Amino acid sequence: MGITLRKGVFSRLPSLKGVASTPDQRAELMLGALAVGSLVLIGFMIAFVMGEAWPSFANNGFFKWFGWGGNTDQQLEGIFNSPGDPASYVYEIRTFPLLYGTILITGGAVIIATVLSVLSAVFIVEFAPEALRRALEPIVKLLAAVPSVIYGLIGVLVIVPFFDQVFITEGAKESVQYVIQLTGSNITVAVFILTIMIAPIMIAIVVNALNSVPDSWSQGAIALGVNRWRAMWTVVVRAARPAIVAAAVLATARALGEAIMLSMVSGSVSFSPNPLDGLIFFLEPARPYAPAIVENSEGLTIPPFGQTIYAFAAVLLFSAGMLSFAGWFIRQKLRKYTLTPT
Amino acid sequence: MEKLNTPPPVRRISPDKKSKPAKPSSTTAASKRNGKVSVKTGRSRPKVESIERMRTVDLGIAYGGKSAVNGVSLQIKKGEVLALIGPSGCGKTTYLRSLNLLVEQTPTATRTGKIMLDGEDVDKLELTELRRKVGMVFQQPNPFPMSIFDNIAYGIRERGSRKPTRRVLKPFVEEALDRANLLEEVKDNLSHPALRLSGGQQQRLCIARSLAVEPEVLLLDEPCSALDPRSTAAIEDLVLKLRSEIAIVIVTHNMQQAQRVADRVAFMYLGDLVEEGTVTQVFDKPQQKRTRDYVSGDFG
Ligand SMILES: Nc1ncnc2c1ncn2[C@@H]1O[C@H](COP(=O)(O)OP(=O)(O)O)[C@@H](O)[C@H]1O
């Protein structure tokens, strides 16, 4: 979307030179100015965040900043308690647990939600009886509109205690007691709730996409002796891949930026869940960048601490940008065969 | 494959058609009637042995109780192209879609009567098996949003559980394209998107896609209605080429086209089969008044 916006602006620029006399031209000029204005604003925002974040990256070294070593939470505390003299500000931080937590929770939720949403969308479009389909669509849309803090509350009040009582046995606690304390807040709960949060919007997008695939394509496949289910997968879902990618990108962006809910259920400890712990891995807590930002926002006025938090934000901002670009690129690739002659 | 050496199909269509003296064929007499239409095909149509492939017995189709096809009995033979003609809404498409049971996709549709394929009731056949044996090409070209190669290979790949490699598939893909008179035009661009082809090429691609699964019967539902005369000629050419190998039914609105490509003609009206016979019988000596009105263009 960002791309079309920019293209539109550039193609309209020449009209700035002419006299905007008709209402159409004036409207165009207005919209152009608004678009340029918002782009400039976004540009300033990126520049500002990057500028604020710079000392944190520079003092640690870019790769070391993302690396591991030490306890990230203790390092944050050290930065928070920096001496007041700018010359002796403490910057040392290794954010690997946050990076790992972000990838684990966002990636897990997006992968599960993508599979789930494609399957449900296929079911809704192709196999659900008319009555069920009519009931499902508004429900899905309603779910997509629920504020994340409500999911967080349900997580904290219902799911976390449930995990604590049902899955976290004394044995499980003891087996990792020197490394981490297990409460009911963990990556599984986080991934579970995040999946529920992002899946509805994905389902809505994929349902729309599947509905807009011309019927003549599946008819063509069926006429070749392919059953309905195969025709759906090999032709209709295939043709809808650009929309599936778009939905996944949107969902990833939302998941990356989800702070409140994750802060409530993911455990809020900068810990790297260890797959070698076996099943207990799924009961271990983590702390992605976004919740780390909200949880530390009270220290923003302390310069080195604020700069560190801005560095977290910069990572999220950069990831969101890269994500949009990657999504756009993949969609272009996939659309190659869908485009009709112009 | 030596088939690659055949001259490009499009070249031999319209230009040399006019220069050749019209061969005496069943269609020339018809074309002189009324002095209105002049159809000179100039295409050779060798007599080939005709073998029955399909037959409908008293076939009726209704949509939600409303009849669209009433008791139609017809034979479909290899070596004899059958043209279905009749005004819009008379049930031609419905009849065609019932032959491969594609009507069963419409939940409201109900069927009476029998459909036989090679002497066997189609209800005894696996649905996918039937549809592979009875291929269908639609009014609007509908290539899949894939490369030309993948379009043709689609049916072959979906047939087996083990997916053959591209190298194994290539001769089959090329053969199907060649039979549909499209190979010369696309052989260097097999990986190009099929949707970038022209309308006429897309329709031939759809025919090739059907041919790739080796059907016994090919149903063409107004395949040329969206095409220009040149592409139409290319498709008529390939119908004449294929008629000795496959039983072909072609629905057409175009009387001249029916005369050019068909051996037998069936005229439908409001779901009824009004008259059926050879091209000469139907166009020159129609028995029914409705047929006479329709083929002479006085249809009201
Ligand atoms: N899917 C359908 N549902 C209900 N009625 C249909 C459907 N398809 C066709 N019909 C009706 O059946 C009749 C025959 O249609 P059709 O077979 O498409 O005719 P033709 O191909 O000769 O123009 C028409 O009256 C049409 O309205």
Ligand SMILES: [Mg+2]
């Ligand atoms: Mg029709």
